[in-house]
Amino acid sequence: MSSDAKILIVEDEEQLLRMLRSTLIQAGYQVFTAKTGMEALEQMILHEFGVVLLDLGLPDMDGKEVIDQARAISRAPVLVISARGSEKEKIAALDLGASDYLAKPFDMGELLARIRVALRPPRVCPTSQQPRAAGLQIDPATRRAIVDGESIRLSKKETELLQLLMEAEGAIVSHERIIEAIWGRGSDADFMNVRVLAWQVRRKIEPEGAAPRFLIAEAGLGYRLCLD
Ligand code: CA
Numbered sequence: 001m002s003s004d005a006k007i008l009i010v011e012d013e014e015q016l017l018r019m020l021r022s023t024l025i026q027a028g029y030q031v032f033t034a035k036t037g038m039e040a041l042e043q044m045i046l047h048e049f050g051v052v053l054l055d056l057g058l059p060d061m062d063g064k065e066v067i068d069q070a071r072a073i074s075r076a077p078v079l080v081i082s083a084r085g086s087e088k089e090k091i092a093a094l095d096l097g098a099s100d101y102l103a104k105p106f107d108m109g110e111l112l113a114r115i116r117v118a119l120r121p122p123r124v125c126p127t128s129q130q131p132r133a134a135g136l137q138i139d140p141a142t143r144r145a146i147v148d149g150e151s152i153r154l155s156k157k158e159t160e161l162l163q164l165l166m167e168a169e170g171a172i173v174s175h176e177r178i179i180e181a182i183w184g185r186g187s188d189a190d191f192m193n194v195r196v197l198a199w200q201v202r203r204k205i206e207p208e209g210a211a212p213r214f215l216i217a218e219a220g221l222g223y224r225l226c227l228d
Contacts, residue, residue, distance in 0.1 A: 005050030006030045010040040037061030048219040049076040051118045056082040067096040072203040077118040138162045158201045165225040174222040
């Protein structure tokens with residue numbers, strides 16, 4: 001059951017963090033850690049995680065706020081690990097898009113089982129013969145996106161990214177191709193610039209919901225638009 005999936009542990013309790021880290025490394029995962037909500041979000045911009053383990057009680061931000069912001073950055077399933085075992089907390093976390101919830105103290109075997117479930121490939125967005133982004137239109141002339149009838153102002157680069165993906169009709173557009181189209185050949189823009197740009201676009205156009213509806217990240221490959 002070894003896997004090279006990257007897992008982010010967000011936990012401010014040193015001892016638990018160390019225990020989780022060694023358990024997951026032993027199970028064959030690549031493990032990253034964060035002790036604050038901000039660190040967690042930064043890590044999620046830098047890496048594509050297979051799973052994010054998130055403690056709700058963090059020193060700088062409420063874990064629920066982290067889940068909310070993470071949705072705009074990352075597609076990784078968020079598995080909440082929390083001492084706050086109340087049913088209300090659990091429902092609030094799941095409503096915000098956490099994929100699972102484990103109350104502390106938990107059994108490591110149980111945690112590993114939940115991680116394996118979370119790592120299963122996500123639902124594939126279907127594509128069709130006549131692609132059209134469901135509920136999303138782009139007006140490059142005025143730099144606006146129209147999401148379910150609501151007009152949203154975009155920056156130049158944000159418009160360019162959406163237009164590029166729209167033109168690809170649901171096919172994956174590689175990071176390299178995006179860099180070339182938006183920053184130009186020979187620029188020193190890299191994968192990070194693409195990720196940050198995609199994050200900005202998602203914050204603007206993705207409606208409420210557990211998973212991005214339009215702008216889909218394909219780990220290690222690039223981005224595509226989810227089309228009708
Ligand atoms: Ca804590």
